[in-house]
Amino acid sequence: xxxxxxxxxxxxxxxxxxxxxxxxxxxxxxxxxxxxxxxxxxxxxxxxxxxxxxxxxxxxxxxxxxxxxxxxxxxxxxxxxxxxxxxxxxxxxxxxxxxxxxxxxxxxxxxxxxxxxxxxxxxxxxxxxxxxxxxxxxxxxxxxxxx
Amino acid sequence: xxxxxxxxxxxxxxxxxxxxxxxxxxxxxxxxxxxxxxxxxxxxxxxxxxxxxxxxxxxx
Numbered sequence: 730x731x732x733x734x735x736x737x738x739x740x741x742x743x744x745x746x747x748x749x750x751x752x753x754x755x756x757x758x759x760x761x762x763x764x765x766x767x768x769x770x771x772x773x774x775x776x777x778x779x780x781x782x783x784x785x786x787x788x789x790x791x792x793x794x795x796x797x798x799x800x801x802x803x804x805x806x807x808x809x810x811x812x813x814x815x816x817x818x819x820x821x822x823x824x825x826x827x828x829x830x831x832x833x834x835x836x837x838x839x840x841x842x843x844x845x846x847x848x849x850x851x852x853x854x855x856x857x858x859x860x861x862x863x864x865x866x867x868x869x870x871x872x873x874x875x876x
Numbered sequence: 877x878x879x880x881x882x883x884x885x886x887x888x889x890x891x892x893x894x895x896x897x898x899x900x901x902x903x904x905x906x907x908x909x910x911x912x913x914x915x916x917x918x919x920x921x922x923x924x925x926x927x928x929x930x931x932x933x934x935x936x
Contacts, residue, residue, distance in 0.1 A: 764893065772900045783914040787901045787933055 749865075751821065751857035752811045754802035759795050762848040763827045766792045770823040770852070778804055778818040778856055796852060803856045819862045822855040906930060 745753050759766070769792040773781040778800065785797035800820065807813040828849030834842045903914040906923050913930035915923055922928040929936055 764896075768896060768898050772898055780914075783903055784900050786931075787903065787916050787919075788898065789901070790898055 745822065745853070745855050746857070749857060749861055750811065750813060751855055751861065752803055752807035752813065753822075753853060753855040754799050754806055755851060755853040756795055756799045756802075757851045758828050758849050759852055760847070761792045761795060761850050761852075763825050763850045765790065766796065766825045766850045766852055769793050769796050770825055770854075773800070773820050774823045775862075776820050777859065778815070778820060781820050796854070799852050799854050800856075803854045807856050813858060817859045818856040819859045820854060821857040821862050822853075824851075824853040826851040826853070 741755075742753065769785070769788060769790050772788065773784060773796070776784070781800060782797065785793045785800065804815050804818060807818055808815050828851050830849065831847040833845040833847055835845050837843050901916050904917050904920060905912050906915055906920055907913075908923060908930050913923070915928075915930050915933065919928050919930075919933065923930045927936060928934065
């Protein structure tokens with residue numbers, strides 16, 4: 730597969746990856762509550778991507794479908810725009826941020842009305858080569874010992 | 877209908893929410909036509925007999 734040349738770096742990439750190799754993908758305004766999305770994302774954090782894809786395929790949570798799509802997109806980004814090998818990628822970071830909430834009204838007894846919050850999430854997954862993540866971890870450990 | 881008698885503290889709410897974790901499905905490896913797939917143990921027999929697609933987990 731050909732690798733497209735990067736013309737400029739986005740601020741988002743800068744904050745997620747800095748100068749490290751890796752790729753990310755995000756789904757914005759996904760109609761899942763952040764709480765439920767985080768519950769799924771917490772399962773795959775730090776996992777090899779192949780394992781994570783299989784897990785998300787068979788996880789019973791509805792949010793797993795969207796999270797899996799984001800992960801597939803991140804892997805595709807790593808392959809096509811970064812030229813990384815898809816086989817040794819690791820989910821290095823997962824973020825679920827709150828999007829705008831749509832407010833709906835539910836009529837209740839005595840003429841009252843209660844609010845229903847239809848929440849949305851922005852889901853971001855970062856994938857990086859396994860050795861980069863391992864090196865960062867071991868570096869952090871040795872720093873902790875010396876301090 | 878049951879109605880809460882007291883307000884739940886912020887601490888209790890946050891503790892409950894942080895403990896709400898999903899148990900990841902345990903997957904086992906199955907070889908179908910030479911390729912290794914990972915599927916839940918309950919589906920292994922169905923995959924081997926060709927009722928379920930191991931890549932998607934859907935019925936064929």
